[in-house]
Amino acid sequence: MAPLQKQVELVLRGRQAMLFLLCFLSTLLQPAFCREADDRSRFLYADDPGATIILEYQLHNAPSKDYSGDERKKAEREQPGSEYDEEKYIKPYFLLPDNGPRVVQFYSPWSGLVHMILWLPTVYALGNIVNVSTLTCADCHRHCQFFKTKYISLAKEIDDRLSDNQPEINFHAVSCSVYHWVCMQNNVKEFPTIVAFEANSAVPQLLREKSINAESIAESLGVELSPITATEKNVKSNLWADKNDEIRPIDILGASLNGLARTRDAVYRDAALSFTHALKTEIFPRLPDGQASGPLDSMQQRVFSDWIDLLYWALPPTWILHTLINDIRNNIDSVMVSEENLLFMVEKHQDVVNGDSTRWSEQCSKSDDRAGYSCGLWSLFHIISIGVIERHRAVLGALDQVSTKFVAKTVRDYIEQFFGCEQCREYFVDMFDTCGFNHCRRFKQPQKLPSPESWTEFALWLWEIHNDVNIKIVEAQLKKEGGVDTPKQKLDRYNWPPTEECPTCRDSSGKWDKDVVLGHLKKGYWPGGVQNFRYVVLKKKDYNEEESRWVLSDLLENLFFLALSAAFVMWCTRKQYITVTGRHKKMDRDYHGV
Numbered sequence: 001m002a003p004l005q006k007q008v009e010l011v012l013r014g015r016q017a018m019l020f021l022l023c024f025l026s027t028l029l030q031p032a033f034c035r036e037a038d039d040r041s042r043f044l045y046a047d048d049p050g051a052t053i054i055l056e057y058q059l060h061n062a063p064s065k066d067y068s069g070d071e072r073k074k075a076e077r078e079q080p081g082s083e084y085d086e087e088k089y090i091k092p093y094f095l096l097p098d099n100g101p102r103v104v105q106f107y108s109p110w111s112g113l114v115h116m117i118l119w120l121p122t123v124y125a126l127g128n129i130v131n132v133s134t135l136t137c138a139d140c141h142r143h144c145q146f147f148k149t150k151y152i153s154l155a156k157e158i159d160d161r162l163s164d165n166q167p168e169i170n171f172h173a174v175s176c177s178v179y180h181w182v183c184m185q186n187n188v189k190e191f192p193t194i195v196a197f198e199a200n201s202a203v204p205q206l207l208r209e210k211s212i213n214a215e216s217i218a219e220s221l222g223v224e225l226s227p228i229t230a231t232e233k234n235v236k237s238n239l240w241a242d243k244n245d246e247i248r249p250i251d252i253l254g255a256s257l258n259g260l261a262r263t264r265d266a267v268y269r270d271a272a273l274s275f276t277h278a279l280k281t282e283i284f285p286r287l288p289d290g291q292a293s294g295p296l297d298s299m300q301q302r303v304f305s306d307w308i309d310l311l312y313w314a315l316p317p318t319w320i321l322h323t324l325i326n327d328i329r330n331n332i333d334s335v336m337v338s339e340e341n342l343l344f345m346v347e348k349h350q351d352v353v354n355g356d357s358t359r360w361s362e363q364c365s366k367s368d369d370r371a372g373y374s375c376g377l378w379s380l381f382h383i384i385s386i387g388v389i390e391r392h393r394a395v396l397g398a399l400d401q402v403s404t405k406f407v408a409k410t411v412r413d414y415i416e417q418f419f420g421c422e423q424c425r426e427y428f429v430d431m432f433d434t435c436g437f438n439h440c441r442r443f444k445q446p447q448k449l450p451s452p453e454s455w456t457e458f459a460l461w462l463w464e465i466h467n468d469v470n471i472k473i474v475e476a477q478l479k480k481e482g483g484v485d486t487p488k489q490k491l492d493r494y495n496w497p498p499t500e501e502c503p504t505c506r507d508s509s510g511k512w513d514k515d516v517v518l519g520h521l522k523k524g525y526w527p528g529g530v531q532n533f534r535y536v537v538l539k540k541k542d543y544n545e546e547e548s549r550w551v552l553s554d555l556l557e558n559l560f561f562l563a564l565s566a567a568f569v570m571w572c573t574r575k576q577y578i579t580v581t582g583r584h585k586k587m588d589r590d591y592h593g594v
Contacts, residue, residue, distance in 0.1 A: 042177045044109055044148050049272075049320065049355040051148070052265055052527065053155045055172045056318070057092050057179065092182060094172050097202040101221040102170040104204075105151055107192040108177045147192050147209065157214045159528075161225040167199060168528055169221060196220035264524065266361045267379045272321050272353055273360055274376030275311075279346050282418045284339035296336045302541075303413040305332055306401070309538055310410050313395050313402070314387030316527050317534040324349040374421065378466060379525070381411060385459035386526045392455055398538040403450075404458040405443040408432070427469070437464050456518055463521060467495045 046056040094102055155171040162169065176183035176191065183193075186204070194212060195204035198221055205220045218225045262270070283304065284293050296304060311325050327345055328335055335342040359365070360372025364379075388407055395402045412432045419425050432439070442457045474494045497505055497520055505516045 042109055043175050044107060045152075045173050046318070046320070049269055049357065050265065051152050052268060052319075053159065053171065054152060055094075055170055055527075057094075057172060057174045057182075058318070092172075092174065092179075094170065094197075095186070095202060097200055099197070099200070100167045100170065101197065101199045101223060102172060103155075103194065103196050103207070103217060103221075104172045104174065105147075105192050105194050106174050106176055106183050106186065106188045107147070108175065150212075151192075151194075154212070154214055154217065158217060158225065161214065161228060163224065163226050166223050169217075169223065170528060198222050262361055262363045264527070266363070267525065268319065268383075269354070269357045270360050270364045270372065270376035271380040271383060272376075273357060274373050275321065275380055276324070276346055276350065276354060277373055278377070278418065279342060282420055283342060285420065293339075295338065300417050301336050303410075303417045304336060306410045307414045307418075308332065309401065310384065310407060313536045313538065314384045314391050314407070316383070316387065317391075318527065321353055324353050374424070377419075381462055382459075382466075382521065382525045384411070385462045386522050388458050389455045389522075390526060394535050396535055396537045398540040400447075401538050401541070403443070403445050404455065405445065407458055408439060408443055408461070428465075431465070437461055437468075459518060459521055460514055463496075463517065470494055470496065 043056055043058070045051040045054040046058060093099070094104060151171065151173070158169055174182055176188060186195075192209060194207040194209060196207055196217060197204060207216060207220060214225060283296070287293055308325060308328055312322075312329055315321060315325070324346065327349065328342075331341075331345065335345055360369065360376055364375040365372025384407070388402075388404060392402045400406060412429065415425055415428050419428075431437075435441075439457075439461055442461060445451075445454045471491050471494060475491055497517070499506065502516065502520050505513055505520060507513055
């Protein structure tokens with residue numbers, strides 16, 4: 001090569017390097033160009049209410065086995081006295097063999113720049129492969145966000161087209177800007193990198209970003225999708241791409257009345273809206289003169305604290321609502337003093353918790369915000385009920401606060417103290433206090449090793465109550481319109497879930513199969529896939545006078561049955577003794593004077 005040509009090439013490379021350096025420095029000095037200033041911008045999916053179908057990996061919510069175990073022992077054995085860098089040995093659970101079919105995306109929010117950094121040696125070595133000067137910060141930002149929309153859309157499409165006999169497919173995401181060691185260990189060299197894992201396999205299959213679609217993912221995972229025509233795909237593609245997608249029927253209230261249904265995303269948005277609405281309007285209700293009520297009394301403080309603790313341990317660990325719940329728990333004394341403190345806390349997290357959602361879904365509210373609030377609150381109750389099943393093993397400390405009896409009592413007390421609908425409140429409290437739906441027996445659990453089945457009782461009990469409320473509402477409405485009582489057989493069709501939604505929820509005689517119903521509830525109200533197992537610690541609390549009466553009542557009931565059983569055993573023993581010794585004959589002779 002001629003000397004002049006070499007000099008020109010060196011100048012061009014120098015200019016390319018300078019442009020790259022300027023772009024990189026501008027990104028560091030002005031983070032808004034390529035990312036938000038908030039640290040949470042390092043996660044694309046975790047804080048997005050429309051991306052709950054994607055399981056974003058976050059170490060603080062991960063199972064403890066992800067970042068400890070044999071590697072620590074090996075490091076201590078081979079390098080005694082050296083510092084164990086735990087971060088280098090992170091192994092996310094979904095990269096291990098013992099999992100169902102799944103897709104994993106390794107990404108960086110600033111993927112264009114990171115891509116250039118990783119491939120800079122290649123650029124300089126091969127010169128003509130990439131023209132660095134053509135890459136701008138705007139290109140980087142667009143590349144950061146583009147595949148996110150496509151990834152969510154693919155997850156929703158596959159979830160919609162997956163037949164019932166196929167295993168559930170989970171979509172995971174790992175931010176390499178946070179967990180760079182994980183990405184290095186998995187040989188990630190560009191972003192995004194998408195890999196598929198078949199069930200019970202840890203062998204990754206690379207999926208090309210440009211050619212990835214639902215069919216290629218299904219083929220890599222060895223699953224079958226239900227066929228779809230080009231016309232159907234065009235119609236549904238907008239729903240799959242829309243974060244407010246309205247496809248899957250899962251809710252109770254309203255859905256069985258008019259055929260409308262909500263998605264799981266909508267259920268969680270409605271529940272979050274009702275939770276924040278209650279904090280704003282129900283905890284410190286207005287007095288007749290329009291002024292806010294004063295500090296919560298001792299009973300209200302106990303009930304509110306128990307309610308927040310219940311949400312803290314029973315809700316899905318990855319739900320963004322925990323940011324608000326944790327802040328309230330950490331400042332519980334302050335928020336119970338005044339409405340101003342509580343409202344400040346809610347407004348502080350409003351954008352993160354609710355995002356752009358300011359109204360309940362139409363399926364939930366029927367254009368009536370009061371109905372939307374009640375519907376969202378029921379959704380929150382159902383999410384809690386499934387969380388009791390899924391999360392009770394994650395609680396350390398005050399295990400008595402995890403029992404189904406304590407959970408049901410917490411919900412009952414919250415409704416009594418903080419639910420504004422007087423008629424609704426009276427129904428629930430009266431029903432509970434009279435052992436409605438046999439909960440006094442159903443919620444009895446031994447303190448040591450309760451049976452697995454006992455944890456399902458609260459979810460089924462709440463489902464029965466909700467159906468009963470639905471039937472009463474429909475019955476009153478039909479009676480108002482027609483003026484006559486409606487036969488129970490006709491009202492039964494308003495129970496949830498309807499046969500067309502869950503054909504196997506009833507047997508041939510029409511009786512509910514509660515195991516199937518429970519699975520249907522879990523499918524609707526709990527995130528799919530393996531959840532990050534996060535331990536929580538609850539502090540033990542002293543029993544107040546009311547709780548002591550509950551304990552005393554149980555103790556007296558047990559003592560009564562024990563005494564009755566002992567008397568019966570003594571009578572049977574004496575009877576047998578008299579028969580064996582022949583004393584009954586002597587007693588008969590004495591009686592007859594023989």
